[in-house]
Amino acid sequence: MKITVIGCGRWGTFIAWYLDKIGHSVSLYGRKSSAHMQKLIETRTNGLVELPETLHLTNSLDAVKDSDVIVISVNSQGLRGLMRELQPFELKNKIFVLCMKGVEIETGMRLSQVCAAECDNSNAVAVWVGPGHVQEFAAGVPNCMVIDSDSEDAKKTLVESFGSDLIRFYYGQDLIGNEIGAAAKNVVGIAAGMLDGLGLSTLKGALMARGTREIARLIDALGGNELSAYGLCHLGDYEATLFSPYSHNRMFGEKFVKNELYTDLAEGYYAVDALLRLGKTVSADLPICRAVYNVLYKGENAHDEVNALFTRSIKNEF
């Protein structure tokens, strides 16, 4: 298949490398102004994967015109802007695949909703979520991921043509749950980092059980399947997020409570705001998200927030 990958960050670059490697005809797009892209064009590597000559690198979005599939891996709050840049191409009958996590803050829309709202409705929109570190994939370590879409045809096409010995795809069956679960794991990652920073790492077990429960309730309230919180999109990504020293969100949470310098805000910083707004619309109680929000946005003391979670009235587990 002909594929354009938009976004030359770590994940986008890996996806382009991977799809080329399993036999697709791939263009990787990055803006002219992107330092990442400049470096890729000059060196054909980002230090994690080496890009073969078969992989076309481009600064022009024109590549999308001939593509069957357009994979997008950009900052979640930038998705709508990108989709509007694509509108002059009047794309039809394409499959968009979103390899990104988040919820649009202003509207509370899931990313697949943002994507669909900004393109012709002959196009299908899918998401590709789940665990996996680029470093590990590049070293040949396999993992399981999920592809989901409201279009059964698109889902089948993607699972069949994107699967390999390296990535085993499951068919997702709950787009709401898979998107919300993926976005929310970054918030739980920040919470885990806060526990690490407070010297309470052992509470990450309870965080896993209660965090998944909270997100399951939210997904259910939004009309999805609560089990998705326990799937690859959310729980399956906890290893890479709650327990990895390299996880950006976890590290951000740790540095935040230790009052250490951090270079940029993690995705979960935006996601927690969006999730609380969404939760309010369906009256979902999100005590862990609320605690993370209180620490990040309202300057509350993290220790006090943990204690407050602990002294909530005793109750049934489910």
Added chain:
Amino acid sequence: MKITVIGCGRWGTFIAWYLDKIGHSVSLYGRKSSAHMQKLIETRTNGLVELPETLHLTNSLDAVKDSDVIVISVNSQGLRGLMRELQPFELKNKIFVLCMKGVEIETGMRLSQVCAAECDNSNAVAVWVGPGHVQEFAAGVPNCMVIDSDSEDAKKTLVESFGSDLIRFYYGQDLIGNEIGAAAKNVVGIAAGMLDGLGLSTLKGALMARGTREIARLIDALGGNELSAYGLCHLGDYEATLFSPYSHNRMFGEKFVKNELYTDLAEGYYAVDALLRLGKTVSADLPICRAVYNVLYKGENAHDEVNALFTRSIKNEF
């Protein structure tokens, strides 16, 4: 309340210390032949907690006669033998609390079933499960745990009189699920150790999502609530099991696949046998348990077993 704790291992000793600390009148029983018990009597410490003089140490089971509650923390396959030792006391109207994980191999019975079968039915049987390291509790780090019982009265009594700032108890509502979940986490712990030993630690994310799913299916088939697999009894204990260098089960799995010496078999070694037998009775498919069993009992190659899991036919996630 008057309480006897039977079992002077790390967990039993901690529980005795904890229940004394929160104001109960506690006897800790260990066999005369136990080196642990000898050391406790001589030094009043096991290196983790210091036992105050208010805590009564005894080599005689007589203490159970005056106790309202009998907490048991012994090897799971030794529970039936212990209950038979208690029969001469003709105990009535007591609450037994099982702080242990496993399934009786020969019968496939849950431990609460073994306990109930071997005592007068005026007694109530409860389980106390969930995450928490003794070292961390001893250092004052709080955690969440679960108490469950078929007797609502016993459950209420225990949650109200055992809870504290250190341990926040939830009311369990699914004895089947909480017992099976607790026993099964040791098997998933061994699987995690095997992945670590194979250099595939990054697959522990997928293991968390697929392992909980498999145990959820088993619990459901046995008549419990599948959500219990995602609760404190199972998932909530993953931090302490799948990600702790100190977890006995994880370490055992790692050493096993590396052909390194291990001193004794982990609880999960027995649990996987019992769970597969149980699974067969209800036709539950347990591919991860089966893979662990094949490696431990049949000498199959661990890499091949992981590959076999990966090449199962592609399917829906839930």
